[in-house]
Amino acid sequence: MRHRIGAALFVASVLWLIPAVxxxxxxxxxTSPAFNSKPWIVVSGxxxxxxxxxxxxxxxxxxxxxxxxxxxxxxxxxxxxxxxQVLWVPQTLTTGDKIKVIFVMGGAQFRPWKSKGFFLTAxxxxxxxxxxxxxxxxxxxxxxxxAFALGIGAGWEWRTRxxxxxxxxxxxxxxxxxxxxxxxxxxxxxxxxxWSVGAGIVIR
Numbered sequence: 558m559r560h561r562i563g564a565a566l567f568v569a570s571v572l573w574l575i576p577a578v579x580x581x582x583x584x585x586x587x588t589s590p591a592f593n594s595k596p597w598i599v600v601s602g603x604x605x606x607x608x609x610x611x612x613x614x615x616x617x618x619x620x621x622x623x624x625x626x627x628x629x630x631x632x633x634x635x636x637x638x639x640x641x642q643v644l645w646v647p648q649t650l651t652t653g654d655k656i657k658v659i660f661v662m663g664g665a666q667f668r669p670w671k672s673k674g675f676f677l678t679a680x681x682x683x684x685x686x687x688x689x690x691x692x693x694x695x696x697x698x699x700x701x702x703x704a705f706a707l708g709i710g711a712g713w714e715w716r717t718r719x720x721x722x723x724x725x726x727x728x729x730x731x732x733x734x735x736x737x738x739x740x741x742x743x744x745x746x747x748x749x750x751x752w753s754v755g756a757g758i759v760i761r
Contacts, residue, residue, distance in 0.1 A: 594631050594632045594633065595631065595632060595761055596629070596630070596631045596761075597629070597630060597631070597632075597638070597640075597759060597760060597761040598627070598628070598629040598759075598760050599626075599627070599628040599629070599724055599757050599758070599759050599760075600626075600627055600757050600758055600760075601625075601626045601627075601628075601724065601726065601755045601756060601757020601758070602623065602624060602625045602626065602755055602756075602757065603623065603624060603626075603753060603754050603755020603756060604621065604622075604623060604624070604753065604754055604755065605621070605622055605623065605624040605646050605648075605751055605752065605753040606619055606620070606621050606751070606752045606753075607619070607620045607621075607622070607646065607648055607658075607749065607750065607751050607752075608620075608749070608750045609689070609747070609748075609749050609750075610747070610748050610749075610750065611737075611745055611746055611747045611748065612745040612746045613745065620648045620649075620650065620656075622646065622647060622648045622649065623647070624644060624645060624646045624751075624753050624755065625644075625645045626642060626643070626644045626645070626753075626755065626757070627642065627643050628640055628641070628642040629641060629642075630666070635671060636667060636668040636669070636671060637665060637666070637667050637668075638665065638666040638667075639663075639664075639665055639666075640663070640664065640665075640666065641661075641662065641663040641664075641682075642660070642661075642662055642663075642664075642680060643659065643660065643661055644659070644660035644662075644708075644730065644751075644753075645657075645658075645659050645660075646658040646659075646660070646751055646753075654688060655688065656686070656687065656688050656689060657686070657687040657688070658684060658685070658686050658687075658689075658732065658749065658751070659684065659685045659686075660682065660683075660684050660706050660708065660730055660732070660751075661682050661683050661684075661685070661706075662680035662681055662682030662683070662706055662708055663680060663681070663682055664678060664679050664680030664681060664682075664708070665678070665679055665680075666678045674713045674714040674715055674716065675711070675712075675713055676711065676712055676713070676714065677709075677710070677711050678708070678709065678710040678711070678712070678726075678728070679708070679709050679710075680706075680707070680708040680709075680730075681705075681706065681707050681708070682706050683703060683704070683705065683706055684703070684704040684705075684706040684730075684732035684749070685701070685702075685703055685704075686701070686702045686703075686704060686732065686734070686749070687700070687701050687702075688700065689702050689734065689737070689747075689749065702734055702737070703734075704732040704733055704734040704735075704749070705732070705733045706730065706731065706732050706733075707730070707731050707733075708728055708729065708730040708731070709728065709729055710726055710727060710728030710729070711726065711727060711728075712724055712725055712726030712727065713725055713726075714759055716759070716761075720760055720761055721758060721759065721760060721761075722758070722759035722760075722761065723756070723757075723758065723759065724756065724757050724758075724759050725754075725755070725756045726754070726755060726756075726757075727752075727753065727754045727755075728751075728752075728753050729750070729751070729752055729753075730750075730751040730753065731748060731749070731750055731751070732748065732749040732751070733746075733747075733748050734747040734748065734749065735747065
């Protein structure tokens with residue numbers, strides 16, 4: 558008889574606790590912040606130093622100019638974003654010849670700390686170059702080239718209470734063109750290096 562009474566009390570207590578546990582779980586779910594993915598865009602510009610190199614190239618000619626960059630993406634986690642960027646780098650040689658380079662890449666942005674504005678970036682994609690042979694041999698006919706592109710970078714973002722913020726960043730972008738035929742010889746393993754620093758406006 559005592560066992561039956563004890564079992565009945567146990568069942569009654571469990572039935573009484575189930576609504577309380579469910580209410581507590583619903584309260585935790587309601588109070589825990591849900592992750593909200595938001596799109597963002599960054600419009601920036603700055604200074605770029607360029608170096609063209611190849612296996613048999615002996616002279617290192619650094620060129621300095623400006624750049625314009627547009628990056629857009631969305632958050633997939635609290636500290637990780639995915640996006641794409643277009644980087645335009647026009648350069649003018651000492652001979653007056655103009656070089657145009659456009660990077661089109663996709664990649665990821667990672668923030669090691671939630672409460673800090675520091676971030677790291679890594680991208681890959683394609684680079685479209687015009688008159689790149691003029692780096693090694695001036696007065697070549699206009700040629701358009703494509704190259705595999707990689708980029709890494711870092712920066713800092715200052716967020717405000719509105720949808721606008723400010724950002725500074727630096728990056729190293731590489732365009733691997735392979736072998737290019739000039740009028741004199743074949744330049745092997747041609748690579749373009751681009752070091753950029755800049756600032757921009759962030760819209761979230």
